Amino acid sequence: MRMTELIQKKRDGHELTKSEISWMIDNYTNDQIPDYQMSAWAMAVYFRGMTKTEIADLTMSMVASGVQIDLSEISGIKVDKHSTGGVGDKVTLILAPLVASFGVPVAKMSGRGLGHTGGTIDKLESIHGFQVEQSQTDFVKQVKEIGISVIGQSDDLVKADKLLYALRDVTATVDLIPLIASSIMSKKIAAGADSILLDVTVGSGAFMKNIDDARLLARTMVDLGNAVGRKTIAVITDMSQPLGTAIGNRLEIAESLAVLQGGGTADFRHFIAEIAQIMLSLAGLEKSIDEILANLSNGAALAKFKALITHQQGDFDELVNTPIHETKFSKIVKSQKSGYITAFDALAAGKLAMSAGAGRAVKSDSLDLDAGIHIFKKIGDKVAIGDPLFQIFYNKETFDVVTESQILLDNISISDEKISINDILEIIK
Incomplete structure (x- = not known):
């Protein structure tokens, strides 16, 4: 051959x-x-x-190129979750302990951020002392003991994907749905979960810019998972505006902590509960939204988050007492119009946070874990002239905050008509 x-x-x-x-x-x-x-x-x-058969064969050949995680020692149905990425996407930080609080084991490997999209592992590393690396033995042991572990992806997992992704990145072949699907699903299958929840984001802040492409990617991945005996469901979620009110590693940890303490915005809590409901159903557990929201306010999910942090050497007390570290500089950008927010471009927001130091342009870039953006107003909110729209936190003296913030401001639309958007656009089984 x-x-x-x-x-x-x-x-x-x-x-x-x-x-x-x-x-x-x-x-x-x-x-x-x-x-x-x-x-x-x-x-x-x-x-x-590529045909469906080719994509399936490619996926399983990639799975075979590295180690495969054996989670059989852990009792119960193990459910994994993957997001295709976005701006302010701290869902895993809240969802994993929330699901674990209902007795469903969560053994999750997560990645780092690149470009305007954030990575769960980078966010967890902003917690003082938190260790994102574990051996497979310790990984399984921790899930058996406390029901949850979130670690970085093993270098030995799906070796072919690391090589192929790096190649695609420099040959203008990243945005290929067959290769995106096989890349994601090979890692999910190799990670050993019984069932998989896929969050396929769509909009300006996502890799999928339109609903048709998002739907095709979701359908392809769901079919791949189900074909190899992993019950798989995809949700298509809106990424036209940032998720939640924080962008940046430490800032997103602080927002996650607030939600796990029963705070945060009502719409964000409800979105998390909807995702959790689907993830729990994949484990054979049917819970109402109210029951799920209760675990965000009664301390059950927070207790799992604390266990996760302390078992991986993170300083939970320091996090609670000092959730946000001050940066040298900050700037509040105010509205120049009155009306309702009708657009808050996620891509522009993500690029601004990246320029401030919260993201990487290339994998070798270092991160400022305290840099980022806090958002005061989002789509559907009413504003008056002079109301704060967002605040930038940064330490880089060379950062041109006036020019950079104006770009985001220009991508925030305000009109007399109030609109609303749905976070979950479709569910694909």
Whole structure:
């Protein structure tokens, strides 16, 4: 078998066999296929696409390229959750302990942020002392003991995906639904959960910019999960504006803590409860929204969050007593109009937070864990001239806060008509 033959076959629109895909992934992972040939294949996929069978075969070949986590020691149905990313997306920080508070084990591996999208692991590392790395043995042991663990993705998990993603990133083939789906699902399947909840975000702050693409990606991933015996459900959620009221690592931890203490905005709490309801149902547990909201106010979810932090060497007392560290500089940006917020562009907000130091332009960039944005008003809120819209926190003396904040301000629309948006747009099973 030769790689040139597989490139030509896909270039001409033909379906690759399971053995051909397995051979390709195995040899690429073992440095027997050069990047330039894999790049040519990815570009052929860009123009010709992949069949459902090809995507499934690619996914499972990628799963086989690294270690697979065995969660069989943990009793009960293990449910995993993945988000395709967004701005202010701290859902896992609240959802994981909330679900665990109902006795459903949560054994989750999460990633870091890149560009305008934040990463759960970066946020957890803003908690003093928190350890995001664990051996597989300790990972399973912790879930058995306290019902929850959230760690960084193992370097040995789905080795082919790390190589292929890095290649796609520099060859303009990132936004390929077959390759996005196989990338996400190979990691979810290898992580060992019995059931999978997928949060597919759509809008300016997401990778999927329109509902049709989001729907296609969600459908593809749900079919992949179900085909290999993992009960899978996807929710398509709105990312046209930031999620919650905080963007930035320490700021999002503080907002998450507030929600777990019974605070936060009512609409955000309800959104989390809706997601939790679906995740619990995947574990065979049916709970009402009111029952789920109760665990956010009665201390049950907070207790799981505390257990998670302390078991992974984080300083919970310091977090509670000093939830936000002061930055050298901050700026409040006020409204220049009266009316109702009708747009608060998530991408512009994410880019502003990244420029302030809260995100990475490339993986090697260091983060300012205290930098970020607090949002005072969102879509549907009434504002008057002079009302605060958002506040920027930063430490970089070279940060041009006036110019950068104006870009976000220009992407906030205010009119006389009040509108509302739904956070959950569709559920795909």
